[in-house]
Amino acid sequence: MTLALELSELATAVAREAGELARRRRSEGVRLAATKSTLADIVTDADREVEALIRDRLREARSDDGFLGEETGAEPGVSGITWVVDPIDGTVNYAYGIPAYNVSIAAVRGEPDPESWEALAAAVDAPALGETFTAARGHGAWSGGSRLQVTQETPAGALLGTGFGYDPATHAGDLAAVSRVMPIARDLRRMGAAALDLASVAAGRLDGYFERGLRPWDHAAGALLVEEAGGVVSRIDLDSPRPMLIAGGRDVHARLVAILDEKQ
Structure with a gap:
């Protein structure tokens, strides 16, 4: 198994577990914990709990990797791999009960900077929609057993x-x-x-x-x-x-x- 596939499998498993935690916490009721850049940019207690779960699971599996999370910031590693994590992407949707939210996890190689890193693996789990999207570099992007393909023609715009x-x-x-x-x-x-x-x-x-x-x-x-x-x-x-x-x-x-x- 290639490193990209190994990382993709881990990202997928952790994203699904984290997505289920986010879904469960949403069903129990959301408490706003803070605002970020503006009053409209919110953080929930669930954001922090979900990110802590993701960090723990990744540390258990790959203790030498780095971590860059929306809620807890950066932690350098020694392996050359960094996990880039948004525990709940679409927090405002989440807080309002709109099902368009997700857990986003990527593994990148190199400096944790989009202009220099090489993304190796990705998982986006949308628990309220029942969908998980995954990718491994060189092995395609997938959801529900189907390979994903961007559109190539847009005759109607x-x-x-x-x-x-x-x-x-x-x-x-x-x-x-x-x-x-x-x-x-x-x-x-x-x-x-x-x-x-x-x-x-x-x-x-x-x-x-x-x-x-x-x-x-x-x-x-x-x-x-x-x-x-x-x-x-x-x-x-x-x-x-x-x-x-x-x-x-x-x-x-x-x-x-x-x-x-x-x-x-």
Whole structure:
């Protein structure tokens, strides 16, 4: 078994266990624990409990690996592998009882920086939807025993996904980006969970996706899903405080970059 497959199996098992814990805690009722960047950017007690579970399980299996989690930050390792974790991606959905939330786990090789790492394995578990998306570098992306494939043709226009930042000061720019891409769009979807948006691109449910201001744990697993499903993922405006991530099949990705990259 290759290292990528071994890491993917571990990520999948841990993501499913963590997803079940998140689902169970949601059914018991959600308590808000804190806010993050703005009042609208929340943390629940479940976020912290789920991340602690993930950290413990990964440490038990691979004690030399590093860890980068949304709630507890970075812990360097000595193996060259780092686990990049969002314990509950889509926390606002989770708090409101909207089922579009997930546990996102990726294993990357190299420095824990999206511009330099090599993603090896990914698992995105959506417990309220009953779906788990997995990928191992060089072995494809999968869900429910079916291999995932991005869409290649969009004769009626591209069905696109996006997201907005929590800071109201960024909304005008995000809406301006939407306005710019609408001429190539069939329609737009706003799910509220970046990893699920990227999984939807990998599964051919969205033709493309773009969003500013994502953090490494928001896209580490989902980006590998898209790439292993035959798509392309890139980040532009890297000198901006809110870089733009763009994902899709090759044609849609290229058209989105042409529209959204102001340096072209």
